[in-house]
Amino acid sequence: MLDRPAESLRTFSTIGFPQSRRGKTNAAIAFGAIVLVVVLSITVPHFTRLRNVLAISEQLSFLGFLSIGMTFVMVSGGIDLSSYTVVSAAAVVGATAMASGTSPLLSCALMIVVGIGFGTVNGVAIAWGRMIPFIVTLSTMVLAQGFAIWYTHAESVSDLPSGYVNAISGRLVGLIPVPAIIIIGVAVIAEFVLSRTQFGRWVYLIGTNEHTARISGIPVALTQFFTYVFSGLMAAVTAMVLTAVLGTATTAMVQDDRLLDIIATTVIGGAGLAGGTGSVAGTMLGLLFLTVLDNAFNLLGVPPFIGMTIKGFILVGVIGLDVVRSG
Amino acid sequence: MVHRPIHLRMAGISKSFPGVQALDRVSLEVGFGQIVALVGVNGAGKSTLMNILGGVEQPDHGDIIVEGRKVGLHSPKDAGKLGISFIHQELVSFGSQTVAENIFMTHLFPNRIFPFFVSKTMANEAAQRYLGLLGVRMNPRSAVEDLSPGERQIVEIARALAMNAQLVIFDEPSSSLSIREKTALFSVIRRLKEEDKSVIYITHFIDEVLELCDRYVVLRTGRVHGEGFVRDVTKEDIIRMVIGRDLPPSVKAPATTAAKTLLRVEGLKSGTLVKNVSFDLNEREVLGLWGLMGSGRTELIRAMLGLDPLDGGRILYLLRDDLEPIAARDLLRECGYVTENRRADGLFMPQPVWKNITATSLERYASRYLRVLRVGRERTASREVVKSLRISGPGHEAAVENLSGGNQQKVVFAKWLSKRPKLLVLDEPTRGVDVGAKLEIGALIRDLARQGTATLLVTSEVEEMVSLSDRVLVLRGGMIVATLVGEDISSATLMGLALGSSMERR
Numbered sequence: 127m128l129d130r131p132a133e134s135l136r137t138f139s140t141i142g143f144p145q146s147r148r149g150k151t152n153a154a155i156a157f158g159a160i161v162l163v164v165v166l167s168i169t170v171p172h173f174t175r176l177r178n179v180l181a182i183s184e185q186l187s188f189l190g191f192l193s194i195g196m197t198f199v200m201v202s203g204g205i206d207l208s209s210y211t212v213v214s215a216a217a218v219v220g221a222t223a224m225a226s227g228t229s230p231l232l233s234c235a236l237m238i239v240v241g242i243g244f245g246t247v248n249g250v251a252i253a254w255g256r257m258i259p260f261i262v263t264l265s266t267m268v269l270a271q272g273f274a275i276w277y278t279h280a281e282s283v284s285d286l287p288s289g290y291v292n293a294i295s296g297r298l299v300g301l302i303p304v305p306a307i308i309i310i311g312v313a314v315i316a317e318f319v320l321s322r323t324q325f326g327r328w329v330y331l332i333g334t335n336e337h338t339a340r341i342s343g344i345p346v347a348l349t350q351f352f353t354y355v356f357s358g359l360m361a362a363v364t365a366m367v368l369t370a371v372l373g374t375a376t377t378a379m380v381q382d383d384r385l386l387d388i389i390a391t392t393v394i395g396g397a398g399l400a401g402g403t404g405s406v407a408g409t410m411l412g413l414l415f416l417t418v419l420d421n422a423f424n425l426l427g428v429p430p431f432i433g434m435t436i437k438g439f440i441l442v443g444v445i446g447l448d449v450v451r452s453g
Numbered sequence: 454m455v456h457r458p459i460h461l462r463m464a465g466i467s468k469s470f471p472g473v474q475a476l477d478r479v480s481l482e483v484g485f486g487q488i489v490a491l492v493g494v495n496g497a498g499k500s501t502l503m504n505i506l507g508g509v510e511q512p513d514h515g516d517i518i519v520e521g522r523k524v525g526l527h528s529p530k531d532a533g534k535l536g537i538s539f540i541h542q543e544l545v546s547f548g549s550q551t552v553a554e555n556i557f558m559t560h561l562f563p564n565r566i567f568p569f570f571v572s573k574t575m576a577n578e579a580a581q582r583y584l585g586l587l588g589v590r591m592n593p594r595s596a597v598e599d600l601s602p603g604e605r606q607i608v609e610i611a612r613a614l615a616m617n618a619q620l621v622i623f624d625e626p627s628s629s630l631s632i633r634e635k636t637a638l639f640s641v642i643r644r645l646k647e648e649d650k651s652v653i654y655i656t657h658f659i660d661e662v663l664e665l666c667d668r669y670v671v672l673r674t675g676r677v678h679g680e681g682f683v684r685d686v687t688k689e690d691i692i693r694m695v696i697g698r699d700l701p702p703s704v705k706a707p708a709t710t711a712a713k714t715l716l717r718v719e720g721l722k723s724g725t726l727v728k729n730v731s732f733d734l735n736e737r738e739v740l741g742l743w744g745l746m747g748s749g750r751t752e753l754i755r756a757m758l759g760l761d762p763l764d765g766g767r768i769l770y771l772l773r774d775d776l777e778p779i780a781a782r783d784l785l786r787e788c789g790y791v792t793e794n795r796r797a798d799g800l801f802m803p804q805p806v807w808k809n810i811t812a813t814s815l816e817r818y819a820s821r822y823l824r825v826l827r828v829g830r831e832r833t834a835s836r837e838v839v840k841s842l843r844i845s846g847p848g849h850e851a852a853v854e855n856l857s858g859g860n861q862q863k864v865v866f867a868k869w870l871s872k873r874p875k876l877l878v879l880d881e882p883t884r885g886v887d888v889g890a891k892l893e894i895g896a897l898i899r900d901l902a903r904q905g906t907a908t909l910l911v912t913s914e915v916e917e918m919v920s921l922s923d924r925v926l927v928l929r930g931g932m933i934v935a936t937l938v939g940e941d942i943s944s945a946t947l948m949g950l951a952l953g954s955s956m957e958r959r
Contacts, residue, residue: 324815324824330804331812337798341760342812342868343786402803 159415166422173425180303185417187309187367189384190410193391194316195360197409198353200392201320203333203401204252204259206354208244208266209361210380210388214274216240216365221283221375230290238362244270245358249351274377282376286369294370305367312363317406329353333401383434390441391416399445458521460485460651461506461620466515468501475501477675478515483620488642488652490662490683492695493672494859494887499655502672503622506653507539508532536619540609540626548598553580555597556612583611586648587641603634607641614650621645622653625885627661632948639665657887659691671695696889712736715771715876715907716784722765723756728931730766736875739898739908741922743947749931750911751793754878758785771875788876789813789869793884793911799865802854806844809853809864810835813872838867843893859890866897877901877908883917895921915944 167174192209199206220237224230244266251262294304320326328349332339340346369375394412397404416437423433461483468476476498483489493499504510506517508526516523519535526532532539547555553576580593589607597605606626613621623642627635642665645652654666662669663683671679671694679694716734721727726749734740742750755761757768759781770779770787779787792798801809811818811831818831836849844863846856853864862883869877882898883891898921902908912918918925925942927935927950937946 322825322828324819324826327808327812327815327826331801331808334801334804335798338801339812341785341790341792341798344812344815402801 159411159418162415162418162422166418170422170425173422178421178425180297180301180306182417182421183306184303184371185421186410186413187303187305188364188371188380189387189391189417190309190413191312191360191364191367192357192380192388193395193409193413194313194406195357196388196392197395197397197404197406198316198320198329199259199357200389200397200399201333201401201404202329202350202353203336204350204353205263205389205399206248206357207260207263207385208248208270209357209364210382210385211267211270211274212241212244212358212361213364213368214375214377214379215244215270215277216362217369217375217379218274218278218283218377220365221286221369222278224287224290225283225285230287233290234366237365238359241358241360241362241365242355243358244361245355246351248358249354252354253347253350271377278375278377280377282374284374286373286375291370291373294367295373305371308363308367312360313406313410320406325349325352330402333403335402386441387416387437390444394444399449457485459483460487460520462516462518463502463506464516464518466502466505466512466517468505468510468512475675476505476512479672479675479677481670481677483651483653485651486646486649487668488646488654488666490666490669491653491655491672492657492659492662492669492691494695494857494889497672497887498675499672500624501675503539503624503653503655506532506537506622533616536617538613538616538618538621540606540613540621540623549596551594551596552584552591552600552608553577553593555608556580556583556593556615558612579615580611583614586614586644587611588644589637589641601634603630603637606630606638610641610645618650620651620653622655624655625657626654627656627658657885657891659688659695659888662691663688673697692888695887696892712738713771714776716909717769717776718757718766719769720766721753721756721763721768723752723761723763726752726931727756730928730931730933732926732933734876734907734909736905736907737902738923739902739910739921741918741925741942742909742911742928743918743925743950744928748928750928751880752931753928754790754880754909754911757781758788758790758878759783760785784876787874788878789872789874791865791869791877791879791882793881795861795865800853800861800868803852805850806839806846806853806856806864807832807835807849810838810867810871813868834871835867838871842867842870842897857887859886859893862886862890862894866894870901875906877906879908880911881913882910883912883914891917915947918942918947919944 172178192213195209196206216237219240220233223233223236228236248259248263248266251257252259255262297303298307320329328339328344331342331344332346332349336346365375365379368379372379391412392404392409393399394415395404395408395410396412397409419437419440420433422428423430423436428436459482461481463479463481466476466479466481467474479498479502481489481491481502491499491502501510505512506526508529508531511527517526518524519537524531524535526535547558553573557576557579577593584591584593584607587607587610589611591600591604591607597608600608610621626638630638642652642654654661656662666683669680669683669686669691670677671691673695678697679691712735714733715736717732718734719731721730728749730749730753732740742753744750752761756763763781768779768781768784769776770784771777772779796802801812808831811834815826818827818834819825820827832849838844839849842863844856844860844867846860853861856864862885866882877898879898883894886894895917898908898910902923910918910922912921919942922942923938925937925947926933927937927947929950935950
């Protein structure tokens with residue numbers, strides 16, 4: 127190093143290291159998803175039919191918003207177990223308002239207030255209260271579930287205004303599902319924020335090393351707070367879409383076993399459980415992978431429990447891979 | 454006399470990684486009861502050579518001969534069976550367990566009556582025996598987390614002995630130790646020698662080579678650049694072999710008088726370790742804080758920068774034209790702070806070099822309203838800093854963890870310099886850094902001072918304190934007990950003050 131500084135400096139500027147871990151993972155996932163799609167379109171009847179493709183794109187959106195929210199939280203080094211029950215809490219509040227005559231716009235605003243409210247509780251407790259994310263969000267998960275049941279006396283809310291239901295569950299040009307368009311828009315914006323803005327960089331740096339971030343003058347608590355608020359906001363958006371598509375709001379909008387799917391899409395997409403890695407684009411690929419798999423099981427008539435077993439194995443494998451990766 | 458083969462011979466070892474020839478026909482010999490120093494800058498190939506000896510890496514070419522027999526080391530287990538034991542730089546111990554439990558981690562003693570249970574009494578007695586062998590008195594029942602770093606190291610050595618180690622490798626063992634602990638460690642290593650164990654001692658400190666070792670092997674860019682008996686060489690000889698050129702002369706600037714006061718600390722109190730500290734720091738000045746571990750020097754800095762609670766006193770800082778009170782948190786925002794542990798809170802290890810460098814000054818690259826980062830400008834700016842600090846390594850886009858220790862530390866400096874602070878706070882700025890990088894960092898500190906930066910310097914290395922500081926405050930028990938200027942700053946005075954205080958504490 128010392129006896130040939132000129133040489134080593136030259137090496138430094140010419141040889142790049144474009145292969146970031148994240149890039150490699152994304153490439154691998156994209157490859158996996160493409161292989162899966164090719165294999166399925168050859169082997170599974172009806173798979174490439176337009177109707178099925180559109181159905182997949184709609185299914186993508188149901189978990190997509192929550193996965194995007196989870197990506198922000200996990201890149202910053204945290205975890206949010208509560209978002210999927212916050213969906214129910216937000217949905218029942220908004221739907222009840224709509225059923226009793228409040229305008230859909232105002233009702234959607236109410237859903238956002240509920241979603242951001244739960245995100246704020248998580249964020250304050252974790253960022254400033256220095257409490258452990260896993261425990262805090264596990265508590266708000268139960269809290270949101272309990273709140274939804276208390277609010278509706280465990281009954282579902284229907285009789286929603288048809289304008290709202292049709293606007294979201296409808297199809298653009300009679301073809302493309304509206305939720306699919308919303309998820310693509312949100313994903314593009316989220317990817318941009320995470321990868322291109324100062325806030326996004328803060329999220330990555332905090333997830334990489336919180337202590338270094340604090341000493342470097344990065345507003346650690348504020349950034350962490352906003353990732354949880356964003357996750358709450360994504361839960362509210364999910365509530366809006368799901369309530370319209372299902373035509374009803376219940377106390378269990380998202381099934382319990384979907385929580386693992388949300389974490390899995392994020393991890394398949396390159397997010398490590400330790401923070402500092404992952405991307406929205408990767409998460410969307412992970413989501414595509416899982417959704418296509420679900421869809422194929424469906425078309426092939428694979429019994430649900432066998433499908434679950436296969437998925438379980440894949441998830442354990444992927445999370446195991448993350449442990450190996452982060453050594 | 455019975456002829457006895459040499460303990461260890463590594464002959465013609467070569468190893469290459471993609472793009473790097475890490476080792477090029479390196480040979481190393483260790484005789485029974487010999488202490489061999491392995492010296493070299495970071496990246497010279499020491500770690501690779503030792504990883505091969507530890508069975509972690511496989512050589513491309515070359516033989517390893519232990520007691521006259523050629524051996525294959527395919528895993529750390531193979532090395533362990535041959536009695537090769539590694540004392541790591543970062544200690545691996547179970548803090549909440551006792552000394553005895555740590556020593557006999559893998560082979561506990563069964564209880565005589567109920568073999569299913571472990572016998573603590575037997576373990577404690579045996580632990581005492583091994584500690585005695587090392588000439589150390591320590592309670593085997595005390596928890597390891599209550600021990601000092603030096604004592605923990607001795608527990609590790611005892612563990613190596615308990616696992617029947619014949620050849621013990623030390624990887625920069627003294628870098629986290631106080632002067633007294635270092636003396637204790639050296640006497641333990643000499644005891645190993647008396648027990649006919651062999652030792653390979655990896656270090657940056659040439660003084661330690663002269664004091665402790667019998668032979669030395671100098672590695673540079675993967676080749677042996679000198680070896681022999683320590684008694685035949687001087688300190689300067691070894692330094693020349695290590696860095697491949699002569700030492701530059703000291704670069705201290707003449708004392709400046711007209712400089713303005715940048716920072717004033719008045720009656721600072723924090724916790725039990727900072728009792729009542731006041732001082733001024735001027736522009737263009739390097740102010741040293743000297744004291745033993747536990748004298749409150751790191752704690753003073755942390756309290757001053759708002760990282761620990763402040764229990765009293767105030768801080769004034771030169772804003773515009775006057776000294777004005779400033780909150781500790783805001784002072785952290787104004788200054789550059791090189792912490793004593795770059796791994797813990799100095800760097801974002803898995804992130805690329807340029808993202809580390811711009812982390813402190815992101816607002817400069819962000820657009821006005823949407824705060825979109827201009828990544829191209831970030832890369833250009835950090836490339837300039839990389840060039841001016843002569844940071845070398847696998848690349849600008851590579852993760853910092855792939856750089857050598859010295860270059861990592863330069864990235865820490867680059868990170869702060871990209872913020873262009875008027876105040877630099879340096880806590881052990883050259884810890885775990887090789888001789889060459891140490892000199893470069895020292896020159897950089899003086900250079901910055903000449904350009905107007907005010908620097909607060911904490912270091913446990915006497916030479917560094919003497920060569921870099923314009924003024925030295927001596928801390929003891931959380932208070933300033935002496936101020937040294939000019940000629941008074943000498944290694945003899947500083948050592949005397951440090952040792953004096955250690956005796957007073959007893």
